[in-house]
Amino acid sequence: MKRELSIVKIGGNVIENSSELNNFLRLFSALDTHKILVHGGGKKATEIGQKLGIKSKMIEGRRITDAGSLDVALMVYAGLVNKKIVGTLQAMDCNALGLSGADANLVQAYKRPVTKVDFGLVGDISGVNASALKNFLEMGMVPVFCALTHDQKGQMLNTNADTIAAELAIALSSNYKVTLYYCFEKQGVLMDKDDEQSVIPDINWTSYQQLITDRIITDGMLPKMENSFRALKSKVARVCIGNISMLESGKSLYTTLSL
Amino acid sequence: MKRELSIVKIGGNVIENSSELNNFLRLFSALDTHKILVHGGGKKATEIGQKLGIKSKMIEGRRITDAGSLDVALMVYAGLVNKKIVGTLQAMDCNALGLSGADANLVQAYKRPVTKVDFGLVGDISGVNASALKNFLEMGMVPVFCALTHDQKGQMLNTNADTIAAELAIALSSNYKVTLYYCFEKQGVLMDKDDEQSVIPDINWTSYQQLITDRIITDGMLPKMENSFRALKSKVARVCIGNISMLESGKSLYTTLSL
Numbered sequence: 001m002k003r004e005l006s007i008v009k010i011g012g013n014v015i016e017n018s019s020e021l022n023n024f025l026r027l028f029s030a031l032d033t034h035k036i037l038v039h040g041g042g043k044k045a046t047e048i049g050q051k052l053g054i055k056s057k058m059i060e061g062r063r064i065t066d067a068g069s070l071d072v073a074l075m076v077y078a079g080l081v082n083k084k085i086v087g088t089l090q091a092m093d094c095n096a097l098g099l100s101g102a103d104a105n106l107v108q109a110y111k112r113p114v115t116k117v118d119f120g121l122v123g124d125i126s127g128v129n130a131s132a133l134k135n136f137l138e139m140g141m142v143p144v145f146c147a148l149t150h151d152q153k154g155q156m157l158n159t160n161a162d163t164i165a166a167e168l169a170i171a172l173s174s175n176y177k178v179t180l181y182y183c184f185e186k187q188g189v190l191m192d193k194d195d196e197q198s199v200i201p202d203i204n205w206t207s208y209q210q211l212i213t214d215r216i217i218t219d220g221m222l223p224k225m226e227n228s229f230r231a232l233k234s235k236v237a238r239v240c241i242g243n244i245s246m247l248e249s250g251k252s253l254y255t256t257l258s259l
Numbered sequence: 260m261k262r263e264l265s266i267v268k269i270g271g272n273v274i275e276n277s278s279e280l281n282n283f284l285r286l287f288s289a290l291d292t293h294k295i296l297v298h299g300g301g302k303k304a305t306e307i308g309q310k311l312g313i314k315s316k317m318i319e320g321r322r323i324t325d326a327g328s329l330d331v332a333l334m335v336y337a338g339l340v341n342k343k344i345v346g347t348l349q350a351m352d353c354n355a356l357g358l359s360g361a362d363a364n365l366v367q368a369y370k371r372p373v374t375k376v377d378f379g380l381v382g383d384i385s386g387v388n389a390s391a392l393k394n395f396l397e398m399g400m401v402p403v404f405c406a407l408t409h410d411q412k413g414q415m416l417n418t419n420a421d422t423i424a425a426e427l428a429i430a431l432s433s434n435y436k437v438t439l440y441y442c443f444e445k446q447g448v449l450m451d452k453d454d455e456q457s458v459i460p461d462i463n464w465t466s467y468q469q470l471i472t473d474r475i476i477t478d479g480m481l482p483k484m485e486n487s488f489r490a491l492k493s494k495v496a497r498v499c500i501g502n503i504s505m506l507e508s509g510k511s512l513y514t515t516l517s518l
Contacts, residue, residue, distance in 0.1 A: 078337070079338020098358075102346045102357070
């Protein structure tokens with residue numbers, strides 16, 4: 001039987017609040033499966049960028065990554081945030097190993113082709129070095145990824161953390177029974193966005209289509225849902241969406257996706 | 260017979276000059292032994308710190324690391340500098356893995372005890388996880404260390420890069436025939452500090468004592484020499500001091516230390 005692997009993605013809402021982050025890291029370190037953490041960045045990068053005189057450009061609500069913004073991402077995501085998480089996990093007896101996609105060539109990407117918009121130094125993933133990751137996991141290590149990849153030609157690239165988590169899950173699903181957890185600020189996918197209690201506990205591919213038609217699931221949630229179903233269609237065992245308390249066993253409400 | 264391992268330390272003078280850094284990385288990636296890179300930080304941290312309104316305090320010519328300075332070190336050393344080096348090495352087919360001492364608990368330290376001076380968040384090394392490092396090396400990976408360690412209680416610490424390189428060399432010397440290279444701006448240890456050509460090709464423990472007595476080796480060089488001889492006394496095979504061209508086989512002048 002395949003061994004279990006939990007891949008957990010956290011975003012800015014967890015990272016920016018140090019007590020929330022500590023709560024999360026305690027729950028994460030207590031998971032008794034193999035595990036991988038993927039973290040986004042949050043507002044700290046914007047704040048540091050502003051102090052350094054580097055403005056973050058947005059087009060259609062999406063961040064454009066120029067050379068200056070990439071430097072800020074390297075500093076804040078790969079440096080400050082990643083190493084603080086690694087240090088904290090180590091203190092919790094969780095043998096964290098901080099990584100970007102360039103390290104050990106773990107996540108390869110190419111610069112997103114320019115169509116209407118040039119997103120700049122943004123990478124779309126072309127490959128995952130699953131065998132190196134498997135070795136790390138078998139050595140008892142806990143990979144902690146920031147959302148940066150590389151093009152194998154010396155260029156680091158900014159990559160969406162949800163997508164990295166999904167691609168890692170897919171790449172490792174032939175070796176492990178993978179559960180992919182997307183932690184965000186809500187308790188799950190909501191029936192009514194103004195009612196925090198209206199969590200939809202289960203969504204399958206058919207009900208997902210209906211929820212889109214009914215405009216229950218709209219723009220903001222679509223990329224996460226697409227990543228989730230792509231993962232499920234690629235042999236990832238389970239995808240869960242909710243806030244950090246979904247890592248506590250059998251306690252909280254969250255959304256589980258299936259095909 | 261033990262396999263060869265080269266541990267190379269570079270400082271600010273190499274990192275701050277991008278063409279020098281590329282030249283170095285080309286030489287480093289061409290070394291046909293197992294290898295580890297340890298890099299310091301340089302002026303970039305001071306520059307970033309100033310822009311962020313964080314001043315670096317100095318006492319007796321040594322940097323004091325307060326919480327703000329440590330954040331800058333995490334950003335610049337563990338983030339910006341480390342990942343750019345890793346990305347560049349990957350493009351040179353060198354399977355770099357960027358690391359701090361917290362990652363995989365590789366370099367453990369404790370906050371330097373306060374005597375006359377409180378250096379702040381500065382770590383003295385208490386242990387090296389040689390078995391994890393050996394696994395990385397046997398997997399064909401090339402560890403790239405920034406000069407940060409951790410206290411295993413969640414605190415990252417600033418640690419001298421020369422000392423990290425020496426401690427890694429010592430810890431791995433029972434498994435490998437280790438050569439420790441200290442790259443700096445000069446061609447080697449100089450007989451006359453104003454004459455770049457006056458490199459002393461060989462120094463042993465006896466001649467070292469004489470060079471101190473004769474005031475040829477003075478304050479600035481002493482810590483590097485102490486690290487070197489400590490390494491040699493702990494079974495490190497060879498220590499070389501010079502500029503980056505000492506990595507080219509059989510070409511340049513540099514200083515070789517022995518007992």
